[in-house]
Amino acid sequence: MDQLTATLLSAPVLFFVLGALAAAARSDLSVPETIAKGMSLYLMAAIGLKGGVEVAKAGIGPELVTALAAGLVLSAAIPFLVAPVLSRIGGLDRTNTGAVAAHYGSVSVVTFVTASQVYGDSGFVIAGFMVAVLAMMETPAILSGLFIARREGGKLMSPELLREVLFNGSVVLLLGSFVIGMVIGEDGFEPVSPLFRAGFTGVLCLFLLDMGLIAMRRILKTRALTARLALLAVIFPIVNGTLGVVTGTLIGLDAPSAAALGILGASASYIAVPAAMRLSLPQADAGLYLAMSLGVTFPFNIVLGIPLFRWMAETLGAVA
Template structure:
């Protein structure tokens, strides 16, 4: 209960709830798109830099290798579990089930950043190398989702080259990995000069960004016409099941409590940036209103409010 209360009373979470309530009340509160993109760029650069600096201090360890292997395995395999349920219980066709399953195998940067900030405030901050795990988990799920969506088809995909370019060079992957490498090279001494920009304002910027995400998530949920009760149930079941698997796996390979919980958060989260961009190119026949409503309208709010404290409590209980 202490973890749940600490999470729900965090200003970061309260700003997200404020955004959702404002949207449900049909307030005209809004953050301009250009500012929202700027906040997103800042957060990804800051988390990448701090992760690189942390790895620079600790060095490359067996824990990093194990966490990376576990993360990639989760990203590649989760879509198969999700696809089966989306086809049977969710009653989706093959293409839409494949597109949605890719979102659940990939990750949400904002969910991870939020969890990192909250866990750090509770003195169980994850290891810096988890940023690298985050970046590695973005792409394997896209491959799995496309294989599932196109299973049984014998035609060649002429967009394959463009898709791989989109996956490997999308903005979030480039900025996260680039800033991670900069932090790795610069180290603590190099980071000290820019710490006033990337460390002190971080929580305040995250509050504004989550205010905007609350507005977007609630409005997407209200406007969606593709969501059914069955899909809403799956949008909550997936993060619980995947997050528990990730947390237990992280504990089993010897990660500390914060890192195991963070792996759970990564397993539980669903992409709404990189994967939608890839799906628009590779599966234009899939319904964006469907996969965005599930990932952003259902799973994202669930993880922010309930998933983050749940996986921390589980990691502490079994760690």
């Protein structure tokens, strides 16, 4: 209960709630798109740099390799786990099933960043190498989702889509800044640390304000989100996140990193995967998969998922 209260009363989460309430009240509050994009770039660069610096301090070891392998398997497998549920219970056709499933196998960078900040503020510090796992988990789910959507035939991957998957902006910036952090180490990071450390929480608050506005407006606008699909958008993160926490614990990650793997398993992409789906499955309903991933799953994870997966990781860690 203390963890839940601390999360709900943290500044980033309260700014998200403020944005959602403003949108629900039909306020004209908005964040200019160019500023929102700039904040997104800043957050990804900051988390990548700090993760790379932490790995440079600790070195590359078996734990990193094992975590990367676990993330890869989770990202590729989760779409196949949720697809039958989307089809049989959600009533989606094959194309929309594949598109939505890809979102739930991939990850939300902002959810991970928020969890890292909330956890870190209470001394529950995620290992720096989990940033590499985050980047690893963005793309395999896209291939799995396309396989589900096109399993009865058709070309699976075009050169344009391959380029979109491998070189989308979030993957390039995350991995690039992670490598830079590894190269420069703690000494090289020190001159730029005032920018990437002191301003991080403030930028995250404003970014989540924008996310709250977007998420609520997406829910209010779409007509494709049925009650069943909305319920699945809550059940999926609980099940997938639990799978991530259990996997992290079994492979020997510490409690914060196991919780982070749970967050990654629970989160759903609303940036990289929608871009890929627009290119490869233009007939899929964008309003549907964005309403589920951004409108329902993202708020659930920000408000309830972060403390839930910490509690799971700490409980399992104590038992183990």
